[in-house]
Each structure stands twice: as C-alpha cells, then as structure tokens.
Amino acid sequence: MPKSASSARMCLAETIAIGSELLIGGRTDSNSVFIAEALATIGVEVRFKSIVGDDEVGxxxxxxxxxxxxxxxIMTGGLGPTVDDRxxxxxxxxxxxxxxxxxxAFEGMTARLAQWGRVPNRGQLRQALIPANAIVLPNPVGSAPGFALTWKGTYVAALPGVPSEMRAMMEKTVIPLIVDRLKQSTYARPHPITRVIFQTWGLSEADVDTKLQGVISKQEPIALGLLASPNGVLVSLTTSAHHAIKPQVLTARIEEVRRQLAEWIVAEGHDSMEDVVGRLLVEQQRTIAVAESCTGGLISHRLTQVPGASAYVDRGAVCYSNRAKTDMLGVSVSLIEQYGAVSREVAHAMATGMRERAGVSVALSIxxxxxxxxxxxxxxxxxxxxGLDGGAGETITKEFRFHGDRSVIKQRSSQAALDLLRRWLLERRQA
Amino acid sequence: MPKSASSARMCLAETIAIGSELLIGGRTDSNSVFIAEALATIGVEVRFKSIVGDDEVGxxxxxxxxxxxxxxxIMTGGLGPTVDDRxxxxxxxxxxxxxxxxxxAFEGMTARLAQWGRVPNRGQLRQALIPANAIVLPNPVGSAPGFALTWKGTYVAALPGVPSEMRAMMEKTVIPLIVDRLKQSTYARPHPITRVIFQTWGLSEADVDTKLQGVISKQEPIALGLLASPNGVLVSLTTSAHHAIKPQVLTARIEEVRRQLAEWIVAEGHDSMEDVVGRLLVEQQRTIAVAESCTGGLISHRLTQVPGASAYVDRGAVCYSNRAKTDMLGVSVSLIEQYGAVSREVAHAMATGMRERAGVSVALSIxxxxxxxxxxxxxxxxxxxxGLDGGAGETITKEFRFHGDRSVIKQRSSQAALDLLRRWLLERRQA
Incomplete structure (x- = not known):
C-alpha cells in the first residue's frame, strides 16, 4: 500500500449508530457528533456516518x-442485555x-451491578461475551463493557449507545488508544483538526457571507462553514488533518472573523447565549427578573438552565392574560386598552413594573x-x-418581526431578548 | 431476479443526508425520521441511513x-445555490x-423568487441543472427544485435539506410517485406498516417490560419497542411490510397494551403531555396558573407551546428567590424559615397562593x-x-426524587408536574 494512501486512511473515520429506534422511533443519533469532535482533536476526520437497525446481517x-x-x-449501541442487542x-x-x-468483562460488569445491589441476570451475562482478539473496554459509568479490535488494518471500537457511557469511554480509553496507534505508525502523523465556532445573532446567512467575503483565501486549508438556526447563524472555521497551517495564519483568520462579525458574535465555542449573559450578570453583580408574555416562560427557563443561575435570577412573571399583566406588573388597564397588549408601550410598562416590584438591577420584558x-x-x-429597564431611567424598547411557526417565533424572540440584555450588559462593562 | 427478492427490495428504502455540518457541526439529521415514518405508511421500510459531507465523490x-x-x-440536502452544494x-x-x-426547474424557481421580489443570481441558476432522465420535483415552499430518477431499478429522489421544503415535497410528490410505482409493479404489494406509539410516564423501562411480558407472541409479525427518555418510556408496536397481520389481531394487541399500561399512558401517537393537558383543560373549561421554582419557567413554556394555550393559561410565576415566593404568591416568611423553600409545606402554599391570586380553576406548583x-x-x-390546588379545599402535594443533570432534573420535574395535573383532570372528567 503506498505510504500516503495508508496514512490518509488511518486519519479517516466512520461512525455506525445501531438501534431500530434510530431508524423510525423519533430518536436521533447525537453520539456521532460528539465522536466526530473528539476524533477531530487528534487529527482524525469522520467522513461518513451510518445508522442501522438491530439487525445482525445489516x-x-x-x-x-x-x-x-x-x-x-466507532460503533455505538446494541451492547445491552436484551435479545435485540446484536x-x-x-x-x-x-x-x-x-x-x-x-x-x-464479566468481573467489571458484576462489580458495577454489585454497587447497585444487583446480580447479573441471564441477559446481562451475554454482555460479557466479547469477540476473540478484541480488547475489553471498561465502562466507568454503566454495566455494559465495550470492546475494540483491529480488523484488516482498521481499528474498530464498539461502545454502548447511552451518551454518558459512550462519552466516558471515548475520552478515557478510545482516544488514547487511537493516539498510541497513530504514534506507533511509521507514517506521517496527521495534523490535529482545529475547529473554532462563533455563534452569531442578528445577521442573516447572506449578511454573514458578505461580511466574511475574502477572509479565507481558497488556497488556505481552512473550511468556512455557515449554519442557520432559530438561534442565529453558526460560523465555523475548521482546519484540515491533511494540510498543515501555520498557527499565526489561523490566529490571524480568527481575528479577522472576530473583527468582521464584531458584536454580532454572541459566543465562541459551545457556550450558549444564556451562559454568556449569566457570566456578565455575575461579573457585574447584577440581578435580573423577566416579564414574559408571548415566550411563555422560555426566557426564564433558558436563564435557569445555567448551573448557579440562582445567584442572579430573582424571578419571572409569565403574564399570558391581560389581567396578569396588571396584577403581577402593575401595567395599567387603560394603557393596555389604548395601545393593545402587544405594543411598545406595554413592553416598556412591563419591564419597568417588573424592575420596581422585584427590586432587581435589570428587568427584561417581552x-x-x-x-x-x-x-x-x-x-x-x-x-x-x-423592553429592558436598567434603573435610573435607563430603558430600551425594540420592535421585531419574526417568521416561522409558534415554536420558532418563541425561540427567536427569546434569543432577541437575551441578546438585547447581552448588549446592554456589555456596554455597562465598557463604561 | 427472483420474484420475492425484487418485491422485497422495492419495499426497502434508505435515506442519505448530505451536508458537512451534519458530520461535525452540531446539527443532527431530523429529516430521515420523518421520511421513515412517511414511507412506513405505504409499506416501505427504511433499513439504513447514511450521512455524508459536501463531497461529490463521497x-x-x-x-x-x-x-x-x-x-x-431518498437524498436530502446539497441542492442549494452555493459551491458546497454537490x-x-x-x-x-x-x-x-x-x-x-x-x-x-428554472421557471418554478424564478417564479418563487419573483414572489419574494428577487431575481436568480448565478448560484441559483445552478439549481435548475437537473440530471437527464430525471423528473423535476416542484418545491411548493422554497426555491430549490428537487428531482427523481430510476437508476438500475432503484427509485432515487433528491430533496432539499430544509425540513419544511422536504416535508412538503415528500407528501405532495414523492409518496404519490412511489405508490404509483408499487401499483404498476406485477409483484405482490407490500403491507402498509402500522406503527402505534404510546408515551408513558411513571414507569421504568423494566416495569414496562414486565407489564408487557407475553402480550406479543414471538410468532406474530409485530415488533415491540421500548425507548427511555427524560419524558418517560416510549412504547411502540410496529407491523411488518413483509408479513400480513389480521386487523383484529393488531387491535387486540393494542387493546392489551392499553389495558396493561393503563393510566401510565400519557398520550398515543405524536401528542405531547402538554397537548393532552391542554385538551383536557379546554374540554373542562378550566384555567390554569403555574408557580415554579426549580423548573424555572419550563412548565409554563411547555404549556404555552400548544397553539391556543392562551384560552386556558392565565399566568405563571417563576419564584427563584425566597422573596419572590412571598411577594408573588404570599408564601409566609415563617413557613419558609420553618420548613425550608424545598418542602411539601411550601409547595402547598405556593399552589394555594397562586390559585387564589390568579383566580384560576387550578394551580400547579413546584x-x-x-x-x-x-x-x-x-x-x-x-x-x-x-403541589396542586383545584379549589374547594382540593389540594395534593407529592414528593419526588429525580436523577440526572440539571437539565434532565428540570425536564423530569416538569413532566411529573404536568402528569399530576393530567391525572387530576382525568379524575374530574370521570367524576
């Protein structure tokens, strides 16, 4: 086999997700994205993914x-104790x-079950059956052991489909084993793939495309990716496992993307909007309260997804009925009658009413x-x-028009509201 | 080709999702589940799914x-106007x-763009390029046309990756075309696959397994599927395209599952817990208010995901701080001091305070x-x-212990609260 071809092949990976429920059951395979990201960090690129049912021949x-x-x-799933696990x-x-x-395999599994006060049943005994020539991969989280073997020059690992078990085994065992394999090889080592992600809000995919025109030249081994979602456009720069790039070139390109997308960048990496807003609130020692109508609690829900949110989230009011707006926030009946519940004036009154009643630093309304x-x-x-009320007469109200179904409009609205808060907090930091 | 083999092959399908962002970008392919369900209704079974990047050879x-x-x-994606679309x-x-x-293809696309006040750019002109021998599939939602052709006896359709466009084209064009193809064939028609889904809450996967022991005999062409998630165990019965089953046998099995799982069945089919609760509230002309602490607005968010929820959702209070519990719901400071904010007593006071203040038929607290x-x-x-307060002294409080990370505990808690409401509403209906 020519040297370059074999070296390239060692850096190409595939995932196989196993389970009939992945074909039709409404469950989608999220494991393979994690695996692709983990392999990318060691220069191994996932080129194909397959999904197959609980079917031995398939x-x-x-x-x-x-x-x-x-x-x-990397195979995931089908290692459980039932007859469907093939x-x-x-x-x-x-x-x-x-x-x-x-x-x-048997001892690891029985030890795990014993911790839970159980003994293996007949199905679980099947889980200790491992192909000859394979090494057993211990499962530090659950009872199903995995295994890995080399078959016709390809490294094959079989892991449980439960995400927490798969993740632990990828990180603790599979990635180090593949790194060793690559080291032992006499072929050229692959380049670790660097992937930088920018989460933006407020620009269309076409706007982002225009702003980033010419930032990456066609000759450079950096792939620029744009992906639109209800939470905004995700921008990614991904380097190649097959072509080296000077770190200073990559850094310069990252800087240029940052410069072009400027304040539209909500977060880098896997942070969410609510993570970013939470950090700014903690940093500025501010507290927040939210008054929601159309988003129905989604903004409060998102803010409280962040561990430690109780340090800054004081309360939220979901005022679906007009009476609730009056009762909970003191919005006057006449204001609602004059302008309608969906109006700039009511948004303003909701934010101000919430800030005053909750005694927080900043209130957001929608x-x-x-x-x-x-x-x-x-x-x-x-x-x-x-609407936003930051106290001392500092108020903002903004009008938006969103498209999509009910769920998408709720999501985009919550993102726009949190972005207004993010920008307001950033300005306070710079001041 | 032997008759049975070809007949069987006609009823086997595969999906191919195209897009590099599906390999590593954090976007998962949800189109293929829709396609599998749509094909199942006409007796065509998806056996494999593949995901490949924007790579022509791949x-x-x-x-x-x-x-x-x-x-x-059925291929989805890669039909857009950019050079990445291959x-x-x-x-x-x-x-x-x-x-x-x-x-x-050209006329359909320009007509669509004209509706939006635009003319095609150079990239969009590429979208009218269609393989010879293919028929053009009109796109009733977006601008990218699809196409379908028969290649070496296999029917191949290429559809856009945007879910709303893909769905409309599957329903309006692709499914009828495949039905025609199956009709014209001289081989035996496949059996439409029937798939019945039961969403349960409150039983473990092992509990469900025990309750359903022996309901489906091994000889019957019905696959029983169990799938655990933070919202409960999903139970499915799926018939086969290759073996007939008498309708009365299937009906009897469905009835037996209903009898065994009884009130643990939250919904059948694709309904969600919030859809079911919403229908019961409308039917009983009741209004609801929710007082949330640990779920942080998730229960209100879920209730208001249902179109028309404003008919029964009056308000929600997210009382993260103790002061908010006192201010918004009238929970006494001394009660919180005596029992702690996380206590049966405070849950009771939150529900009662909310019901009285909002003047609704029923209030839920957590x-x-x-x-x-x-x-x-x-x-x-x-x-x-x-806690639940249904007025006239009717109150319930329940203690739960959930496992998982913050997000899973919030999800399970919201499901348990909505299930308490569902059961309470069902009892009122029967009364």
Missing part, C-alpha cells in the same frame, strides 16, 4: 463497507472472531404574537416588542 | 452502495446522466433542587415537591 454489512473506506470505525454477534460473524466470555392565532389587521403573527 | 459512493441494497433512496453533480457523475438546465449546587445534608439534588 450491522455486519455496514461494518464491512466502513472498514474498506476508513482506518477507524452488535457483539454481528462483529463476531463478519470478522470471524468467535465470541467468548471474557473474565475482565410581548408579541407567537401565532398561529391572535393576529389582527395591523398586528401580524411574529410582531414582538422587547 | 455522495456518489454512498448512493451507489444504497441502490444495491434498496429499491427506494448533490446534482454527484448524482450526474455516478449515474452517468448529464446535467442540463431544465425549463420547468419547588426542588435541580443541582448541581444547593443540596443540604437532608435535601439531596433531585428532591422535588409538586
């Missing part, structure tokens, strides 16, 4: 195709490595029409007003 | 493998059908420790109290 066929294309194959048998059949009960009902001739579905 | 390779296994291949070229290259600009911080020696992370 699993074997997919594995056989994958090992012809890739040097690394990964062990499928790998044994297609590789010709017979299954045998392995002491280390009122709008999430649809599909509720529109009038002058107020369409998607019309949203967002 | 797309061609995957399509070539898929057409050897399946009679129907599906057209990949299909042309692997099938040998050259690309040509097609009048119907207080607990979502973690990772906040636990004490006697009150662990995951300890949750849920």
């Amino acid at each position: 699993i074997g066929d997919v594995l056989n195709i994958a090992r012809q294309r890739a040097g690394v194959v 990964t062990r048998e499928a790998v044994a059949a297609v590789t010709g490595f017979r299954l045998a009960r392995r002491k280390e 009122t709008g029409i999430a649809g599909p009902g509720g529109a009038t001739e002058t107020k369409p579905v998607g019309l949203v007003y967002i | 797309i061609g390779d995957v399509l070539n493998i898929a057409r050897q296994r399946a009679g129907v291949v 599906t057209r070229e990949a299909v042309a290259a692997v099938t040998g059908f050259r690309l040509a600009r097609r009048k119907e 207080t607990g420790i979502a973690g990772p911080g906040g636990a004490t020696e006697t009150k662990p992370v995951g300890l949750v109290y849920i």
